[in-house]
Amino acid sequence: MNFCSNCGNPVQLTIPEDDDRKRFCCNHCGMIHYQNPRLVVGAIPEWQDRILLCRRDIEPQRGLWTLPAGYLENGESVEDGARRETREETKAEIIDLSPYFLADLVPINQLYLIFRCQLARPEFAITRESSELRLFREEEIPWDEIAFQVIRVTLQKYFSDRAAGTFPFRNEVVRIALNCPAEPAP
Amino acid sequence: MNFCSNCGNPVQLTIPEDDDRKRFCCNHCGMIHYQNPRLVVGAIPEWQDRILLCRRDIEPQRGLWTLPAGYLENGESVEDGARRETREETKAEIIDLSPYFLADLVPINQLYLIFRCQLARPEFAITRESSELRLFREEEIPWDEIAFQVIRVTLQKYFSDRAAGTFPFRNEVVRIALNCPAEPAP
Numbered sequence: 271m272n273f274c275s276n277c278g279n280p281v282q283l284t285i286p287e288d289d290d291r292k293r294f295c296c297n298h299c300g301m302i303h304y305q306n307p308r309l310v311v312g313a314i315p316e317w318q319d320r321i322l323l324c325r326r327d328i329e330p331q332r333g334l335w336t337l338p339a340g341y342l343e344n345g346e347s348v349e350d351g352a353r354r355e356t357r358e359e360t361k362a363e364i365i366d367l368s369p370y371f372l373a374d375l376v377p378i379n380q381l382y383l384i385f386r387c388q389l390a391r392p393e394f395a396i397t398r399e400s401s402e403l404r405l406f407r408e409e410e411i412p413w414d415e416i417a418f419q420v421i422r423v424t425l426q427k428y429f430s431d432r433a434a435g436t437f438p439f440r441n442e443v444v445r446i447a448l449n450c451p452a453e454p455a456p
Numbered sequence: 457m458n459f460c461s462n463c464g465n466p467v468q469l470t471i472p473e474d475d476d477r478k479r480f481c482c483n484h485c486g487m488i489h490y491q492n493p494r495l496v497v498g499a500i501p502e503w504q505d506r507i508l509l510c511r512r513d514i515e516p517q518r519g520l521w522t523l524p525a526g527y528l529e530n531g532e533s534v535e536d537g538a539r540r541e542t543r544e545e546t547k548a549e550i551i552d553l554s555p556y557f558l559a560d561l562v563p564i565n566q567l568y569l570i571f572r573c574q575l576a577r578p579e580f581a582i583t584r585e586s587s588e589l590r591l592f593r594e595e596e597i598p599w600d601e602i603a604f605q606v607i608r609v610t611l612q613k614y615f616s617d618r619a620a621g622t623f624p625f626r627n628e629v630v631r632i633a634l635n636c637p638a639e640p641a642p
Protein backbone atom coordinates (compact mmCIF):
# COMPACT_ATOMS: atom_id res chain seq x y z
CA MET A 271 0.00 0.00 0.00
CA ASN A 272 1.43 3.32 -1.13
CA PHE A 273 -1.54 5.67 -1.42
CA CYS A 274 -4.68 6.38 0.61
CA SER A 275 -7.66 4.68 -1.04
CA ASN A 276 -9.89 7.41 0.36
CA CYS A 277 -8.13 10.61 -0.73
CA GLY A 278 -5.26 9.50 -3.00
CA ASN A 279 -2.42 11.03 -0.97
CA PRO A 280 0.66 8.98 0.07
CA VAL A 281 0.31 6.92 3.25
CA GLN A 282 2.83 6.46 6.06
CA LEU A 283 3.49 3.24 7.94
CA THR A 284 3.27 4.39 11.55
CA ILE A 285 1.68 3.51 14.90
CA PRO A 286 -1.62 5.40 15.39
CA GLU A 287 -2.58 6.90 18.74
CA ASP A 288 -4.12 4.32 21.12
CA ASP A 289 -2.64 1.49 19.04
CA ASP A 290 0.45 -0.68 19.39
CA ARG A 291 1.32 -1.70 15.87
CA LYS A 292 2.20 -0.02 12.61
CA ARG A 293 -0.66 0.75 10.23
CA PHE A 294 -0.87 2.52 6.90
CA CYS A 295 -2.03 5.98 7.96
CA CYS A 296 -3.08 8.96 5.87
CA ASN A 297 -1.98 12.28 7.35
CA HIS A 298 -4.13 14.13 4.82
CA CYS A 299 -7.62 12.73 5.52
CA GLY A 300 -6.81 10.89 8.75
CA MET A 301 -7.89 7.45 7.59
CA ILE A 302 -6.17 4.40 9.07
CA HIS A 303 -6.00 1.47 6.63
CA TYR A 304 -6.19 -1.79 8.59
CA GLN A 305 -5.12 -5.02 6.95
CA ASN A 306 -6.58 -8.30 8.17
CA PRO A 307 -6.34 -12.00 7.37
CA ARG A 308 -8.60 -13.32 4.64
CA LEU A 309 -10.83 -16.35 4.85
CA VAL A 310 -10.83 -19.11 2.24
CA VAL A 311 -13.85 -21.44 2.27
CA GLY A 312 -13.69 -24.92 0.82
CA ALA A 313 -15.35 -28.31 0.71
CA ILE A 314 -14.67 -32.03 0.91
CA PRO A 315 -17.51 -33.28 -1.33
CA GLU A 316 -18.32 -36.92 -0.53
CA TRP A 317 -20.08 -39.45 -2.73
CA GLN A 318 -20.40 -42.85 -1.03
CA ASP A 319 -16.82 -43.76 0.02
CA ARG A 320 -15.19 -41.35 -2.41
CA ILE A 321 -14.35 -37.63 -2.40
CA LEU A 322 -14.17 -35.17 -5.27
CA LEU A 323 -10.84 -33.56 -6.18
CA CYS A 324 -10.12 -30.99 -8.90
CA ARG A 325 -7.05 -30.89 -11.12
CA ARG A 326 -6.06 -27.24 -11.30
CA ASP A 327 -6.06 -25.59 -14.71
CA ILE A 328 -4.79 -22.26 -13.37
CA GLU A 329 -1.59 -21.11 -11.70
CA PRO A 330 -0.20 -21.58 -9.14
CA GLN A 331 0.23 -25.36 -9.12
CA ARG A 332 -1.50 -25.94 -12.46
CA GLY A 333 -1.92 -29.67 -13.08
CA LEU A 334 -1.97 -30.64 -9.38
CA TRP A 335 -5.00 -31.78 -7.38
CA THR A 336 -6.93 -29.79 -4.81
CA LEU A 337 -10.28 -29.43 -3.07
CA PRO A 338 -12.73 -26.76 -4.26
CA ALA A 339 -11.89 -23.61 -2.28
CA GLY A 340 -11.58 -19.87 -2.66
CA TYR A 341 -11.92 -16.52 -0.92
CA LEU A 342 -15.14 -15.76 0.91
CA GLU A 343 -16.86 -12.79 -0.72
CA ASN A 344 -18.56 -9.88 0.97
CA GLY A 345 -22.29 -10.47 1.36
CA GLU A 346 -22.29 -14.27 1.50
CA SER A 347 -22.30 -16.73 4.39
CA VAL A 348 -19.42 -19.20 4.77
CA GLU A 349 -21.71 -22.05 3.67
CA ASP A 350 -22.85 -20.12 0.63
CA GLY A 351 -19.23 -19.34 -0.17
CA ALA A 352 -18.25 -23.02 -0.06
CA ARG A 353 -21.23 -23.89 -2.26
CA ARG A 354 -20.33 -21.16 -4.76
CA GLU A 355 -16.66 -22.14 -4.98
CA THR A 356 -17.60 -25.79 -5.47
CA ARG A 357 -20.02 -24.82 -8.23
CA GLU A 358 -17.45 -22.55 -9.90
CA GLU A 359 -14.69 -25.14 -9.85
CA THR A 360 -16.60 -28.39 -10.37
CA LYS A 361 -20.17 -27.54 -11.51
CA ALA A 362 -21.30 -29.83 -8.69
CA GLU A 363 -23.97 -29.06 -6.07
CA ILE A 364 -23.18 -29.87 -2.44
CA ILE A 365 -25.57 -30.42 0.46
CA ASP A 366 -25.40 -31.21 4.19
CA LEU A 367 -22.43 -28.94 4.88
CA SER A 368 -20.74 -29.35 8.25
CA PRO A 369 -17.79 -27.19 9.37
CA TYR A 370 -14.80 -29.44 9.85
CA PHE A 371 -11.38 -27.78 9.79
CA LEU A 372 -10.24 -24.21 10.38
CA ALA A 373 -6.64 -24.10 9.19
CA ASP A 374 -4.62 -21.08 10.23
CA LEU A 375 -1.98 -20.09 7.66
CA VAL A 376 -0.46 -17.41 9.85
CA PRO A 377 2.58 -16.36 7.76
CA ILE A 378 0.44 -15.60 4.70
CA ASN A 379 -2.55 -14.12 6.59
CA GLN A 380 -5.01 -16.71 5.34
CA LEU A 381 -7.52 -18.92 7.12
CA TYR A 382 -9.09 -21.96 5.46
CA LEU A 383 -12.51 -23.09 6.64
CA ILE A 384 -13.21 -26.50 5.15
CA PHE A 385 -16.67 -28.13 5.23
CA ARG A 386 -17.47 -31.80 4.97
CA CYS A 387 -20.47 -32.24 2.66
CA GLN A 388 -22.27 -34.53 0.25
CA LEU A 389 -22.60 -34.25 -3.50
CA ALA A 390 -26.31 -33.77 -4.25
CA ARG A 391 -25.77 -35.99 -7.31
CA PRO A 392 -22.62 -37.63 -8.73
CA GLU A 393 -22.50 -34.93 -11.40
CA PHE A 394 -19.59 -32.59 -12.07
CA ALA A 395 -17.80 -31.15 -15.08
CA ILE A 396 -14.61 -29.35 -16.03
CA THR A 397 -14.54 -25.59 -15.67
CA ARG A 398 -12.22 -22.71 -16.44
CA GLU A 399 -10.32 -23.50 -13.22
CA SER A 400 -10.32 -27.32 -13.34
CA SER A 401 -9.10 -29.50 -16.22
CA GLU A 402 -10.28 -32.74 -14.60
CA LEU A 403 -12.67 -33.76 -11.81
CA ARG A 404 -12.56 -37.17 -10.27
CA LEU A 405 -13.97 -39.11 -7.31
CA PHE A 406 -11.17 -40.79 -5.34
CA ARG A 407 -11.25 -43.63 -2.85
CA GLU A 408 -8.77 -43.18 0.00
CA GLU A 409 -6.25 -45.59 -1.54
CA GLU A 410 -6.43 -43.69 -4.84
CA ILE A 411 -5.57 -40.21 -3.47
CA PRO A 412 -2.63 -38.80 -5.49
CA TRP A 413 -0.62 -37.75 -2.41
CA ASP A 414 2.41 -36.76 -4.51
CA GLU A 415 0.32 -34.44 -6.66
CA ILE A 416 -1.59 -32.39 -4.07
CA ALA A 417 -1.38 -28.69 -4.90
CA PHE A 418 -1.14 -27.13 -1.42
CA GLN A 419 0.13 -28.14 2.00
CA VAL A 420 -3.13 -27.04 3.66
CA ILE A 421 -5.09 -29.39 1.37
CA ARG A 422 -2.71 -32.25 2.15
CA VAL A 423 -3.15 -31.70 5.91
CA THR A 424 -6.94 -31.44 5.48
CA LEU A 425 -7.09 -34.75 3.62
CA GLN A 426 -4.81 -36.48 6.16
CA LYS A 427 -7.05 -35.37 9.03
CA TYR A 428 -10.18 -36.31 7.13
CA PHE A 429 -9.11 -39.90 6.43
CA SER A 430 -7.71 -40.32 9.92
CA ASP A 431 -10.98 -39.09 11.46
CA ARG A 432 -13.01 -41.23 9.07
CA ALA A 433 -11.07 -44.31 10.18
CA ALA A 434 -11.78 -43.37 13.80
CA GLY A 435 -15.46 -42.90 12.98
CA THR A 436 -15.75 -39.33 14.30
CA PHE A 437 -15.26 -35.85 12.85
CA PRO A 438 -14.68 -33.32 15.64
CA PHE A 439 -14.30 -29.70 14.55
CA ARG A 440 -10.59 -28.95 14.29
CA ASN A 441 -8.61 -25.72 14.45
CA GLU A 442 -4.89 -25.79 13.89
CA VAL A 443 -2.02 -23.67 12.71
CA VAL A 444 -0.72 -25.30 9.52
CA ARG A 445 3.00 -24.67 9.13
CA ILE A 446 3.83 -23.57 5.61
CA ALA A 447 6.93 -22.04 4.11
CA LEU A 448 6.54 -18.39 3.15
CA ASN A 449 7.57 -19.22 -0.42
CA CYS A 450 5.06 -22.06 -0.57
CA PRO A 451 2.44 -21.72 -3.30
CA ALA A 452 -0.96 -20.84 -1.87
CA GLU A 453 -4.34 -20.00 -3.30
CA PRO A 454 -4.13 -16.92 -5.51
CA ALA A 455 -6.30 -13.84 -5.16
CA PRO A 456 -9.96 -14.62 -6.00
CA MET B 457 -12.60 3.28 -2.02
CA ASN B 458 -11.85 6.14 -4.42
CA PHE B 459 -8.16 5.79 -5.29
CA CYS B 460 -5.77 2.94 -6.09
CA SER B 461 -3.68 2.15 -3.01
CA ASN B 462 -0.88 0.98 -5.30
CA CYS B 463 -0.49 3.92 -7.74
CA GLY B 464 -2.79 6.66 -6.40
CA ASN B 465 -4.96 7.03 -9.51
CA PRO B 466 -8.78 6.93 -9.34
CA VAL B 467 -10.37 3.46 -9.33
CA GLN B 468 -13.49 2.32 -11.23
CA LEU B 469 -16.12 -0.06 -9.89
CA THR B 470 -16.38 -2.57 -12.73
CA ILE B 471 -16.44 -6.32 -13.42
CA PRO B 472 -12.93 -7.59 -14.25
CA GLU B 473 -12.32 -10.14 -17.02
CA ASP B 474 -12.97 -13.75 -15.85
CA ASP B 475 -14.99 -12.46 -12.89
CA ASP B 476 -18.69 -12.04 -12.24
CA ARG B 477 -18.95 -9.22 -9.73
CA LYS B 478 -17.94 -5.60 -9.53
CA ARG B 479 -14.52 -4.81 -8.02
CA PHE B 480 -12.58 -1.62 -7.52
CA CYS B 481 -10.22 -1.73 -10.53
CA CYS B 482 -7.31 0.53 -11.44
CA ASN B 483 -7.02 1.13 -15.18
CA HIS B 484 -3.64 2.78 -14.64
CA CYS B 485 -1.63 0.00 -12.95
CA GLY B 486 -4.12 -2.84 -13.53
CA MET B 487 -4.55 -3.74 -9.87
CA ILE B 488 -7.88 -5.20 -8.74
CA HIS B 489 -8.75 -4.30 -5.14
CA TYR B 490 -10.74 -7.16 -3.59
CA GLN B 491 -12.74 -6.57 -0.43
CA ASN B 492 -13.47 -9.48 1.87
CA PRO B 493 -15.26 -10.15 5.16
CA ARG B 494 -13.26 -9.59 8.32
CA LEU B 495 -12.92 -11.98 11.22
CA VAL B 496 -13.52 -10.96 14.82
CA VAL B 497 -12.14 -13.33 17.48
CA GLY B 498 -13.56 -13.44 20.96
CA ALA B 499 -13.76 -15.44 24.17
CA ILE B 500 -16.19 -16.69 26.80
CA PRO B 501 -13.80 -16.75 29.82
CA GLU B 502 -15.09 -19.17 32.47
CA TRP B 503 -14.27 -19.24 36.17
CA GLN B 504 -16.09 -22.06 37.97
CA ASP B 505 -19.78 -21.51 37.16
CA ARG B 506 -19.30 -17.88 36.15
CA ILE B 507 -18.23 -16.05 32.97
CA LEU B 508 -16.42 -12.78 32.54
CA LEU B 509 -18.15 -9.84 30.87
CA CYS B 510 -16.77 -6.36 30.13
CA ARG B 511 -18.65 -3.10 30.44
CA ARG B 512 -17.68 -1.09 27.37
CA ASP B 513 -15.93 2.23 27.96
CA ILE B 514 -15.77 3.08 24.24
CA GLU B 515 -18.35 3.73 21.55
CA PRO B 516 -20.42 2.19 20.12
CA GLN B 517 -22.61 0.93 22.97
CA ARG B 518 -20.53 2.51 25.75
CA GLY B 519 -21.81 1.37 29.13
CA LEU B 520 -23.25 -1.93 27.88
CA TRP B 521 -21.83 -5.40 28.51
CA THR B 522 -19.97 -7.60 26.06
CA LEU B 523 -17.49 -10.45 25.73
CA PRO B 524 -13.84 -9.66 24.97
CA ALA B 525 -13.55 -9.63 21.16
CA GLY B 526 -11.89 -7.75 18.33
CA TYR B 527 -10.49 -8.01 14.83
CA LEU B 528 -7.97 -10.73 14.11
CA GLU B 529 -4.65 -9.14 13.13
CA ASN B 530 -2.29 -10.18 10.37
CA GLY B 531 0.42 -12.50 11.66
CA GLU B 532 -1.46 -14.07 14.56
CA SER B 533 -3.43 -17.28 14.93
CA VAL B 534 -7.11 -17.13 15.86
CA GLU B 535 -6.28 -18.47 19.35
CA ASP B 536 -3.55 -15.86 19.81
CA GLY B 537 -5.99 -13.20 18.64
CA ALA B 538 -8.60 -14.22 21.21
CA ARG B 539 -5.93 -14.24 23.95
CA ARG B 540 -4.68 -10.80 22.89
CA GLU B 541 -8.14 -9.23 22.77
CA THR B 542 -8.99 -10.67 26.19
CA ARG B 543 -5.75 -9.31 27.61
CA GLU B 544 -6.32 -5.88 26.03
CA GLU B 545 -9.89 -5.57 27.29
CA THR B 546 -9.72 -7.32 30.68
CA LYS B 547 -6.02 -7.83 31.60
CA ALA B 548 -6.97 -11.48 32.15
CA GLU B 549 -5.10 -14.52 30.85
CA ILE B 550 -7.15 -17.30 29.28
CA ILE B 551 -6.23 -20.97 28.77
CA ASP B 552 -7.76 -24.14 27.30
CA LEU B 553 -9.34 -22.38 24.32
CA SER B 554 -11.86 -24.39 22.36
CA PRO B 555 -13.58 -23.03 19.21
CA TYR B 556 -17.29 -22.84 19.90
CA PHE B 557 -19.31 -20.51 17.68
CA LEU B 558 -18.73 -19.06 14.22
CA ALA B 559 -21.34 -16.34 13.80
CA ASP B 560 -21.85 -15.03 10.30
CA LEU B 561 -22.86 -11.36 10.20
CA VAL B 562 -23.44 -11.33 6.46
CA PRO B 563 -24.88 -7.81 5.95
CA ILE B 564 -21.88 -6.15 7.61
CA ASN B 565 -19.22 -8.50 6.22
CA GLN B 566 -18.06 -9.70 9.63
CA LEU B 567 -17.54 -13.15 11.10
CA TYR B 568 -17.23 -13.75 14.83
CA LEU B 569 -15.25 -16.76 16.01
CA ILE B 570 -15.90 -17.22 19.72
CA PHE B 571 -13.83 -19.56 21.91
CA ARG B 572 -14.85 -21.15 25.15
CA CYS B 573 -11.95 -20.94 27.59
CA GLN B 574 -10.88 -20.79 31.23
CA LEU B 575 -9.45 -17.87 33.16
CA ALA B 576 -5.94 -18.88 34.20
CA ARG B 577 -6.60 -17.06 37.51
CA PRO B 578 -9.61 -15.03 38.73
CA GLU B 579 -7.67 -11.85 38.00
CA PHE B 580 -8.78 -9.01 35.73
CA ALA B 581 -8.76 -5.24 35.77
CA ILE B 582 -10.30 -2.27 34.01
CA THR B 583 -8.64 -1.07 30.82
CA ARG B 584 -8.96 1.74 28.31
CA GLU B 585 -11.79 -0.19 26.66
CA SER B 586 -13.60 -1.54 29.74
CA SER B 587 -14.89 0.47 32.71
CA GLU B 588 -15.92 -2.62 34.69
CA LEU B 589 -15.17 -6.34 34.62
CA ARG B 590 -17.32 -8.82 36.43
CA LEU B 591 -17.91 -12.56 36.75
CA PHE B 592 -21.58 -13.43 36.19
CA ARG B 593 -23.57 -16.51 37.09
CA GLU B 594 -26.21 -17.39 34.49
CA GLU B 595 -29.03 -15.89 36.54
CA GLU B 596 -27.06 -12.65 36.92
CA ILE B 597 -26.48 -11.98 33.19
CA PRO B 598 -27.70 -8.43 32.37
CA TRP B 599 -29.71 -9.51 29.30
CA ASP B 600 -31.17 -6.02 28.83
CA GLU B 601 -27.73 -4.43 28.78
CA ILE B 602 -25.85 -6.61 26.27
CA ALA B 603 -24.02 -4.45 23.73
CA PHE B 604 -24.43 -6.48 20.53
CA GLN B 605 -26.93 -8.94 19.09
CA VAL B 606 -24.14 -11.40 18.20
CA ILE B 607 -23.01 -11.45 21.84
CA ARG B 608 -26.57 -12.00 23.02
CA VAL B 609 -26.97 -14.97 20.64
CA THR B 610 -23.58 -16.36 21.71
CA LEU B 611 -24.55 -16.23 25.39
CA GLN B 612 -27.97 -17.78 24.73
CA LYS B 613 -26.36 -20.71 22.89
CA TYR B 614 -23.68 -21.07 25.55
CA PHE B 615 -26.10 -21.38 28.47
CA SER B 616 -28.45 -23.62 26.49
CA ASP B 617 -25.55 -25.95 25.57
CA ARG B 618 -24.23 -25.84 29.13
CA ALA B 619 -27.64 -26.96 30.42
CA ALA B 620 -27.59 -29.81 27.88
CA GLY B 621 -24.07 -30.75 28.98
CA THR B 622 -22.48 -30.57 25.53
CA PHE B 623 -20.81 -27.86 23.44
CA PRO B 624 -20.85 -28.82 19.76
CA PHE B 625 -19.13 -26.40 17.38
CA ARG B 626 -21.78 -24.12 15.93
CA ASN B 627 -21.91 -22.06 12.74
CA GLU B 628 -24.89 -19.86 12.06
CA VAL B 629 -25.94 -16.73 10.26
CA VAL B 630 -26.92 -14.21 12.93
CA ARG B 631 -29.59 -11.86 11.62
CA ILE B 632 -28.81 -8.27 12.49
CA ALA B 633 -30.23 -5.04 11.26
CA LEU B 634 -27.91 -3.06 9.01
CA ASN B 635 -28.17 -0.06 11.33
CA CYS B 636 -27.40 -2.21 14.36
CA PRO B 637 -24.30 -1.20 16.32
CA ALA B 638 -21.44 -3.62 15.76
CA GLU B 639 -17.82 -3.79 16.80
CA PRO B 640 -15.93 -0.76 15.53
CA ALA B 641 -12.73 -0.90 13.48
CA PRO B 642 -9.81 -2.31 15.52
Ligand SMILES: [Zn+2]
Pocket residue numbers: 274275276277278279296297298299300301
Ligand atom coordinates in the same frame (compact mmCIF):
# COMPACT_ATOMS: atom_id res chain seq x y z
ZN1 LIG C 1 -6.37 9.93 2.88
Ligand SMILES: [Zn+2]
Pocket residue numbers: 460461462463464465482483484485486487
Ligand atom coordinates in the same frame (compact mmCIF):
# COMPACT_ATOMS: atom_id res chain seq x y z
ZN1 LIG D 1 -3.28 1.64 -9.67
